[in-house]
Amino acid sequence: ENPVLKIGFVGVTSGPAAAWGISNQRSMETRAAWINETGGYEIGGVTYDIEIVSFDDQKDPKRAIAGMEKMAQEGIHYVVGPNVDDGAAAVRPVAEANDIMYFPYAFPRELYSAPASNAVLSMIANYQSGPAIYKHLMENEGVKTVAFIAANESDPLSQRDSGVAAAKELGLEVVSDNVTYQVDTTDFTPVLTPILRTRPDLLVLSGVSPANAPQLIRSARELGFEGLISTETAQDAGVLAEGAGDLANGFISVGGASTPELASPMMNEFVERYTAMFGEYNDESNTKVYALEYILETLKATPEAIEDVAAFQASMDDFSAPNPYMNGDEQLTYVGMTSFGQKRQIAVPLVVNVYQDGAFETMFIARVD
Amino acid sequence: MEQVMANGVYLGSQYAMIALGLTLIFALMNVLNFAHGQMYVIGGFVTYTFYGQWGVPFVLALFMSCMTLAIIGALIERYLFAPVIKGSAREESTMLLAAGIAFLLDALILLIFGEKQRGVPKIVDGVFNWDFRLIMPYDRILICVLAILSIVAFIALMQYSKTGRALRALAQDRTAAQLMGVNVDRYSMIGFALGAMLAGLVGGLLVTITGVNLGMGGPTSIKAFMMVMIGGAGVISGAIWGGFILGFMEAFGLAYLSQYGDITYLLIFVSLMIFLAIRPQGLMGKPWG
Amino acid sequence: MTAMLDFKDVELYYDHVYALKGVSLTVNKGETIALIGANGAGKSSILRAITGLAKPAKGSVSFEGERVDGTDPSDIVKRGIAMVPEGRRVFPYMSVKDNLMMGAFTRSDKSEIQDTLDSILTRFPRLKERYSQASGTLSGGEQQMMVIGRALMAKPKLLLLDEPSLGIAPKLVQDIARSIVAINRDEGVSVLLVEQNSRMALSISHRAYAMATGNVVIEGNSKDLLHDDRIKAAYLGGEV
């Protein structure tokens, strides 16, 4: 029997935002099962079985702290999550006190900038992807005016604000930036009507949850909106197909790397295994397969980091390994110098997708430094 | 303006239906059913499963979701609420129970239907567009009409049928109803089932437009509470008023206050508080007793 | 002749407090029976035990030869027992009409119900005047008439009345007493009347039972009891 290496997950797997955490948890569990099935993961000459210990924080920062404490208790040093800003901020003291590196899906800059040391942003922040997308659309689609809409919650609002700033920076005219909606809105017509009156070329759904995206798209199209719609969060094609059908065609979002032209055989196998294990795939997991892979690869490169978080941090600056999920010679590296002044972000390729008839197509790929 | 009015009617009709079920259960058992929103979500998922996944005709799927909820409601009343009401020193204990049931249903929904947002194919295509002054997709118009018809049917049931009369009597005085020959245990169950069924019906209707996901339950309950408060707890006409008032407030607020950002709901909440401070029993609430 | 209602050796308690300690009484067809007694003696408890609102711990309640104790109140009501409970208990949001119609809940023949309704409205013309008013806004006396009418709507064989004169103006008390007599005489409804107004109760009943703390202490012919010294002392007082 192999010794066990435990990797933690603290995030939201129940309640309204369950989709975010569950896609994380499942992608980790799929990958762990796969590794264990094929004999384990070798680090420093020892082959480990990987065990995922996950904790449902119910999107409650109090619970998130308890979860992080639990991880410390289990002797875990590498944790994926939390999924939202407040949870990620709340666990910081615990993580730092207990030598835990954690990989949130949340964007507050201070989590990743010095003196903070233990958080690693595990996706592309919208203040990174946003500008890239807007720029692309300005250049290729002639977009000149943009409107933002966000749910009235911390994460989406913060994302909207940074999106607005980025758009202005690029010289776009922001025609509406203060319309918000409650996450439980069931009818978006009244919400969208005033914003569409400003006739933007591009409508940005800031930090939109997979549940709200199809409804927003559908309502906007039914109200006669003909411009572009985009978001900077990951979405699931199936959900879009069910919720908005053809109306979602042309919808731009950020994804991982499972579009046919990018996905490596390994990615395809991952999707297969995931589907076999959980009955249904979720495209959000494309972006969520990476954190675990980064942790394992980094440990492989620096075996002493299994117990020594400082070693992990030290190795981050020049860590590099091939990206197994993408075709070509993409590399896994840590980035973040521009945004945070230190390398505290995983270098997931910024893949911008367009939804078309039930699947995503790649629009363009960019990189973050 | 036309658009705002239309939005108000549309929102109001669906809200009123949600509030009706809640108020019915409250009137009958003095139970503030925290799980009402979850019941609504289950209605959506059942309709999704039958209509969206298995291709059963929509009307049949709707019927199935009504039945499912009626059964769930009946079971919950029979095996949980009724004994707890009998055994507890304070009526309020039912709140704890209702919250527990809300948690349980949430957990079941997650396990059975999963975490994803679900939607079904449109029941009718096309958008009614009157010169861009009034835009309303046909399926919304249909749902709105169906909702209003259901409300009318429900009122007729409560006013003119024997069951309705028994339920109303039960709500006003249990013992007296018993003395009229109403089997209160049975009718409480029927009433609860009916309330739950209403939730299932709205869930089923709305899934065609908004889709459904497991997070919609809690917030829906809270909205329903607000409507019930506006109209007066336990009063049917109150629920309907409350639903439409909230619907119109949202429609107007969102249309005219949007440039101020996040304040529509804040304003709705604050005006609700002011309103209740002036009229503590809501619009139609009990003047006596 | 066997009794219409046979209430036998009934013991009843609430939360370990005895309310009835083995009470027996009977009501024959066509009789008006008065039940008088001090506060907390257990009069209401007897009525509650008859209609099944309270479950006796011991003893039996039979109606027309069949045991009814232990069955649901709604079944007992269906057999032909109607009760006007303590404190009237109107359905306050329902109109007078709907209240009366609730009384006929166990019946289904529409035209017969209509006949009963007509006869009640003739008996209590005041109710006709207030026909569609919400009953919560009626005065106490009107409410009392309405609930008696409501009980009659069930076309009961046995009518149980719990303190119908409570809080009612003297003039109306007389009206109500008259109605009770008439209901018994004209429609052959047997009546079991619980009253604090003992004089009134004894003067309109055939037989009477007097209770004290969970027991029947005196029973007999009402006429006789009106002149019984024990009764006079305890329940009637000297003059009026």
Add this chain to the structure above:
Amino acid sequence: MSALLQVKDVTKKYGGLIANNAISFDVAENEILSVIGPNGAGKSTLFKMISSFTPTSSGEVLYRGERISNLKPHIVARKGVVRTFQETTIFKSMTVRESVVVAQHLRAKASLAGYFWGSKVAHDDITAFEKYADELLEFLGMSEISAEQASNLPQGSLRALGIAIGLATDPKVLLLDEPFAGMNHDETMRMVDLVRSVRDERGVTVMLVEHDMPAVMTISDRIVVLNFGEKIAEGTPSEIQNNEKVIEAYLGSADDEIGM
């Protein structure tokens, strides 16, 4: 005999309904005054206005020359005008004794904070309250049920408890709304004696609403009769008993025999 309480042109309107129309009368110190009238005549409404449980639509009520209408109920209670309720209104899950102890809170000498910290004064207060509660219950003949939970009491004892609570506040004027309802003759007469001795021994002025005519006629010094919100008569019991208007509207003819 100067008026302790003056009801001056008091009117109450509920929407279109006039529950009390310009009612005026005086109540003398140490008097027992009954208000009678048909159901819905406005008796309880009048009591509610005197105790400031509801504001008057017009007119005012004076107590020792000072206006007490349209204030807060607790302020009027503090001045010494205390009501009981027509419905059985009690503290359900307190025992009889606890209810009577709580009701004495107006006599408290220590402040709330004093009680919190457990000052000496507070301690003495409590001892005094408990002692007085026992006395009062003894006086009312309720000692036996003093440990009963209020919600388990039968009708009649409930009314008695209502009166006990009212008395415990040490009122100057006590307004009793149908205090004898649900009592039989014997009990009623005992209560009548009691109310009298409350007046005699404690100098409490009593106003009461009652439908029990024998009791009213025995107990009252004077009677005010209301009908449809109007005052139709005022006088001594014997005057009222023989007043045609009152017989017509309220009493009914006593000789109208109803028998089997």
Add this chain to the structure above:
Amino acid sequence: MNFSKIQILGVLVFLAVVFVGVPVFIAATGRWDFYFTLTSVALLAIASAGVWLTFYIGRINIGQGAFALVGAYVSAILVVKAGWSFWISLPAAGLFAALVAVLIGLPILRLRGVYFAMITLVLTQVATLTALALPITNGAKGITNIPLPGGISIFGITLIPDFSTLENARMAFYFTAIILMIITYAALYRLVNSRLGHLCRSMQQNEELASSIGVNITYIRILIFAISSFFGGVGGAMFGSISQSVYPATFVVKDSVDFMLNCFLGGLGYVFGPMLGTLVLYFGWDLLFEFGKYQMLIYATLLILIIRFLPNGLLSLRFGKGGGK
């Protein structure tokens, strides 16, 4: 007020358990995570005590989350923006929450029954939305990087050490929270058993009758609501300090509902009910962690079973009358 021997014994046992038993147990088993769990229990129990108190005047309060949030923000703002010591900001947070309660209580305390319950539920949302909308709260971005509580020393004697210098801040927070909780419950116990408590009880059972015997119900309602919110504010402030951050969603509707559930579960008839309820509900969830995705299902099922069979709260299963805890 005289305490029976059993009560005093109960209190002593309780103190021994929380101050000695728990640390020893944790040191022995190495379950350091229990410190945070128990700290949370203590803090949430403080807030729940407030909810329980409002129930004592017959109001079901589902708005405590709002006051906890207010407290958390006030303390955070005072510490971060005004540079106050945390220890002064703590009572300030409570007082501010109480002040807000007075303002809001004036209109809404007139409501009764479900109306009050529902309006307070809405209040929690109002608090969240307000926090999102105001500049001083930093809107959606929240307040982060709140420093740990500093030390207090008088004449060179350290009364409270600077938390950031501590080896184990967890334990320091635990003791702080426990002490606050004990003070809260001692005060609550006194209050309930003093005249104010009796007046509350009279109001709980019948407000009309209470005012007829001269109780100034408006004043007492407000006073109680303010005290209740003070507890909420203190609990919230302390919590913000532990997580060193406050966001609009730090306390949400679900928290308000949880506070209420804690009270119900423990038993509304018992002063120490909310404490027990909080322990069982919060700790229970944690212990069910092993069940993974069935955690919620099992939790809810157990909750329902408890209510089904002990509808009057856990403490209705009393082990001997009057035990201190």
